[in-house]
Amino acid sequence: MDFGPHLLLAILEGAVGAAVLALTALGLSLVFGVMRVVNVAHGEFFMLGAVVAWFIASPIAGHPAIGFVAALALAPLVAGAIAVVVDRFVLKEVEYDPEATIVGTIGVLYIIQQSALMIYGPEARPVEPPFNHRIALPWFEWGETGLEFYYPWGLSTTSYKLFVIVAAIGILLAFWVIMSRTRLGLIMRATQLDRETALAFGIPVQRVYSIVFGFGAALAALAAVLIVPIQQAHYLMGHDPLLLSFIVVIIGGLGSVRGTVVAALLIGMSDGIISVFLSPTLSKILATLLVALVLVFRPQGLYGKKMA
Amino acid sequence: MSLLLETKGLTRIYGGLRAVDGVDYTLAKGEIHALIGPNGAGKSTFVGMVSGRIPASEGEVWFEGQNITALPAHTRIRQGMAYTFQITAIYARLSLFDNVALALGRQDRTDVLGALDRVGLADRAMQTAGDLAYGHQRLLEIAMGVAQAPRLLILDEPTQGLAESEIEGFNTLIRSLAGDTTILLIEHNMQVVMALADEITVLDAGKILARGTPQDIHANADVQNAYLGTG
Amino acid sequence: MTVDTRSVLLHLGLIALLIVLGLVLPTYHQGNLARILVLATYAIGFNVLFGYTGLLSLGHAMFFAAGMYGCGLAMHLGGWPVLSALGAGIIAAAVLSLIVALLALRTIGVAFMIVTLMFAQAFFLTALYLGEWTGGDEGFVIAQASRQIAGFALTDPLTRFFAALAVFSVALLITARMMHLPFGRVLIGVRENEERTRMLGYDTFRHKLLAVIISGTISGGAGAAYAVLFGYVGATFASVQYSIFPLLWVLLGGMGTTIGPLIGVAFMFYLIDYASGLTNAYLLIVGAALVLLTLFARAGIVGEIRKRWVPWLP
Numbered sequence: 110m111d112f113g114p115h116l117l118l119a120i121l122e123g124a125v126g127a128a129v130l131a132l133t134a135l136g137l138s139l140v141f142g143v144m145r146v147v148n149v150a151h152g153e154f155f156m157l158g159a160v161v162a163w164f165i166a167s168p169i170a171g172h173p174a175i176g177f178v179a180a181l182a183l184a185p186l187v188a189g190a191i192a193v194v195v196d197r198f199v200l201k202e203v204e205y206d207p208e209a210t211i212v213g214t215i216g217v218l219y220i221i222q223q224s225a226l227m228i229y230g231p232e233a234r235p236v237e238p239p240f241n242h243r244i245a246l247p248w249f250e251w252g253e254t255g256l257e258f259y260y261p262w263g264l265s266t267t268s269y270k271l272f273v274i275v276a277a278i279g280i281l282l283a284f285w286v287i288m289s290r291t292r293l294g295l296i297m298r299a300t301q302l303d304r305e306t307a308l309a310f311g312i313p314v315q316r317v318y319s320i321v322f323g324f325g326a327a328l329a330a331l332a333a334v335l336i337v338p339i340q341q342a343h344y345l346m347g348h349d350p351l352l353l354s355f356i357v358v359i360i361g362g363l364g365s366v367r368g369t370v371v372a373a374l375l376i377g378m379s380d381g382i383i384s385v386f387l388s389p390t391l392s393k394i395l396a397t398l399l400v401a402l403v404l405v406f407r408p409q410g411l412y413g414k415k416m417a
Numbered sequence: 418m419s420l421l422l423e424t425k426g427l428t429r430i431y432g433g434l435r436a437v438d439g440v441d442y443t444l445a446k447g448e449i450h451a452l453i454g455p456n457g458a459g460k461s462t463f464v465g466m467v468s469g470r471i472p473a474s475e476g477e478v479w480f481e482g483q484n485i486t487a488l489p490a491h492t493r494i495r496q497g498m499a500y501t502f503q504i505t506a507i508y509a510r511l512s513l514f515d516n517v518a519l520a521l522g523r524q525d526r527t528d529v530l531g532a533l534d535r536v537g538l539a540d541r542a543m544q545t546a547g548d549l550a551y552g553h554q555r556l557l558e559i560a561m562g563v564a565q566a567p568r569l570l571i572l573d574e575p576t577q578g579l580a581e582s583e584i585e586g587f588n589t590l591i592r593s594l595a596g597d598t599t600i601l602l603i604e605h606n607m608q609v610v611m612a613l614a615d616e617i618t619v620l621d622a623g624k625i626l627a628r629g630t631p632q633d634i635h636a637n638a639d640v641q642n643a644y645l646g647t648g
Numbered sequence: 649m650t651v652d653t654r655s656v657l658l659h660l661g662l663i664a665l666l667i668v669l670g671l672v673l674p675t676y677h678q679g680n681l682a683r684i685l686v687l688a689t690y691a692i693g694f695n696v697l698f699g700y701t702g703l704l705s706l707g708h709a710m711f712f713a714a715g716m717y718g719c720g721l722a723m724h725l726g727g728w729p730v731l732s733a734l735g736a737g738i739i740a741a742a743v744l745s746l747i748v749a750l751l752a753l754r755t756i757g758v759a760f761m762i763v764t765l766m767f768a769q770a771f772f773l774t775a776l777y778l779g780e781w782t783g784g785d786e787g788f789v790i791a792q793a794s795r796q797i798a799g800f801a802l803t804d805p806l807t808r809f810f811a812a813l814a815v816f817s818v819a820l821l822i823t824a825r826m827m828h829l830p831f832g833r834v835l836i837g838v839r840e841n842e843e844r845t846r847m848l849g850y851d852t853f854r855h856k857l858l859a860v861i862i863s864g865t866i867s868g869g870a871g872a873a874y875a876v877l878f879g880y881v882g883a884t885f886a887s888v889q890y891s892i893f894p895l896l897w898v899l900l901g902g903m904g905t906t907i908g909p910l911i912g913v914a915f916m917f918y919l920i921d922y923a924s925g926l927t928n929a930y931l932l933i934v935g936a937a938l939v940l941l942t943l944f945a946r947a948g949i950v951g952e953i954r955k956r957w958v959p960w961l962p
């Protein structure tokens with residue numbers, strides 16, 4: 110393949126990654142923004158989404174779309190419910206102390222991951238996509254007769270990958286509507302701005318925290334259900350999304366939705382594109398160092414607040 | 418008399434607010450100087466800049482004839498300042514002994530107990546500081562300042578939360594330091610101010626409104642009207 | 649008896665007890681104990697920063713691994729003798745901790761935790777990336793013949809045990825002494841109230857810098873010793889898991905206590921040893937322990953003992 114088609118392919122792959130990353134990172138960012146705590150177990154809720162999707166979809170016979178839709182609806186609920194339990198029995202008990210929460214959620218990380226190993230096992234298993242057509246993509250070139258279109262060999266994507274991108278955009282818009290147009294969103298934003306005042310105005314802050322924590326986990330699980338037909342479910346799959354979400358949330362600015370989405374695009378796309386040209390390990394090294402240095406020299410990220 | 422401390426045009430800006438606004442101030446060696454003014458006048462910010470805890474936006478701080486504006490707080494403290502916080506800042510989980518030992522910079526038993534004794538807390542040396550009553554925590558904070566044997570002792574509202582009898586003890590302690598130690602005292606309790614201060618500076622909205630002996634300030638109609646008795 | 653003498657007796661008594669254990673235990677447990685002692689040295693290093701200075705690093709594996717790779721590569725690729733290789737490992741860890749400290753100490757709290765985590769992740773990935781030399785995930789084995797000091801083969805179980813004990817004792821005595829000196833007291837001051845400590849005239853940045861370097865260097869020394877004594881070097885030791893372990897050990901044993909790290913490592917070692925006989929998901933124990941400690945016993949085993957019965961425990 111020539112450079113041009115190659116780049117287009119990289120951009121498409123990057124866009125799928127960016128879409129899923131934006132949803133995952135948004136969950137982490139929401140939790141940090143409203144509750145001022147870092148959920149280190151966030152990647153495990155992502156993994157839960159994929160693993161639960163497999164448990165739901167695989168026994169359902171008939172068209173793969175039935176199992177997929179069921180997983181799309183139920184897996185985030187399961188992950189969210191588990192997160193609410195974690196919030197009740199761990200985070201609330203340590204009174205949302207930032208450092209204790211980190212140590213506690215590291216523990217939760219191992220508990221969820223190892224439970225998945227016991228119940229689901231060490232294998233990687235796919236979920237069948239609801240539809241999956243190969244779509245060949247055209248490329249153009251200046252030929253003797255002017256602009257010529259042709260279909261380079263290997264330049265293709267699938268309808269499912271395009272669906273992932275569209276679905277992610279849809280979910281992001283829905284999220285934005287919830288945050289800016291509904292009472293729930295208003296309550297979340299009020300709690301984020303000032304916990305004490307929110308309490309004084311009779312907002313049940315504890316319940317809001319549970320909802321936010323569950324909601325954040327559900328977003329990660331939702332992202333995982335979308336990606337599992339492409340990537341397969343595995344009990345260790347939460348590691349990379351966690352790291353990338355950290356990177357996104359820090360670069361974007363903690364607690365800033367706009368920053369998170371912009372940074373997810375930036376990181377997801379460049380991760381996709383760079384790893385086509387550089388080794389994926391090298392691009393990860395550069396990304397982690399970049400994040401560390403952003404935190405050191407520009408702790409407020411692109412938008413958003415300083416992490417104390 | 419020679420100067421211990423001087424500030425020139427000292428200013429601190431928070432956002433648009435000039436919390437301390439071009440203050441020129443001098444403090445002579447050996448004096449007990451009271452800084453008074455309403456809440457929010459900029460007193461804590463001013464002494465914060467003197468001690469280096471808060472960086473100055475503009476202006477200079479001179480200590481013993483040396484420009485110390487660029488020096489970090491810990492160096493200024495090493496050069497002979499001590500600072501007690503308006504909001505009690507002791508080591509709540511350590512013993513009184515350890516608190517004072519850290520202030521002294523050594524664990525000499527006699528010296529530590531001596532410093533605690535000056536505020537009447539020597540018999541509680543092994544207690545955990547956070548378990549003390551609030552008034553006693555203030556006294557511990559003062560003991561830590563005194564233990565450093567500073568040339569300039571900065572006290573930010575030391576008598577807040579002290580009982581009448583403890584205030585009496587505080588006055589005695591400060592008088593016993595006078596001469597060797599120069600004292601810059603932020604104080605709302607006018608009885609304490611009148612009993613201790615050689616001189617008073619009134620700060621208002623970041624600027625010096627008046628300066629003089631307690632009698633002058635007491636007689637000053639402006640100050641009288643606006644600020645005295647509002648503490 | 650003053651607190652000082654009691655503390656000296658405690659530490660020397662502990663070392664004497666370990667000598668006796670080394671002599672009487674069967675070879676299997678002797679080997680375990682040697683490993684425990686080296687990992688406890690790592691935990692002691694971590695404790696200097698976390699337990700005494702109040703700075704929680706989530707990336708200490710990079711210091712442990714820096715010592716390990718520094719020493720292991722010097723032997724494996726450079727053919728260096730054990731003692732100079734140990735020195736190389738320790739210097740590598742010291743230099744890395746200086747660099748990390750200068751950058752990471754510009755942040756505080758949660759940001760400090762994440763910055764250290766990210767640096768360690770970059771270190772881990774670099775170890776993988778340089779697989780040609782490091783052997784990546786699989787690592788490399790250090791030739792048995794080269795693992796000896798002045799004719800004493802470190803592959804011999806008893807010799808290895810005493811070498812591990814020597815490393816542990818040095819770290820234990822250094823930190824125990826340090827916490828009695830004004831320097832150590834100031835670290836505790838920084839942990840309890842940094843602003844107050846600064847306003848007592850202490851250069852808190854310099855103290856924190858030294859704490860990171862001392863902590864990182866002890867951890868690196870442990871990593872170097874691990875390479876020499878057990879003959880294996882691999883990227884696992886640089887992974888996140890090996891940054892979480894010392895946190896777990898120190899929380900379990902008792903943060904800010906001199907003997908807590910050893911107690912924590914020993915307890916966890918045998919717990920995991922037992923659990924891995926039952927299930928391949930033995931890390932579940934690690935998770936459960938972390939959650940339970942956060943919820944119910946933040947002072948850890950030795951910390952609770954100190955709180956309830958023996959207030960003078962150092």
Ligand SMILES: Nc1ncnc2c1ncn2[C@@H]1O[C@H](COP(=O)(O)OP(=O)(O)O)[C@@H](O)[C@H]1O
Binds near residue numbers: 454
């Ligand atoms: N960290 C800060 N950020 C913003 N404003 C501040 C800060 N500290 C003090 N101020 C403001 O500066 C003014 C002076 O405060 P302060 O020096 O504490 O007054 P005083 O000690 O005389 O009561 C007040 O209006 C206060 O609100």
Ligand SMILES: [Mg+2]
Binds near residue numbers: 503
């Ligand atoms: Mg004040």
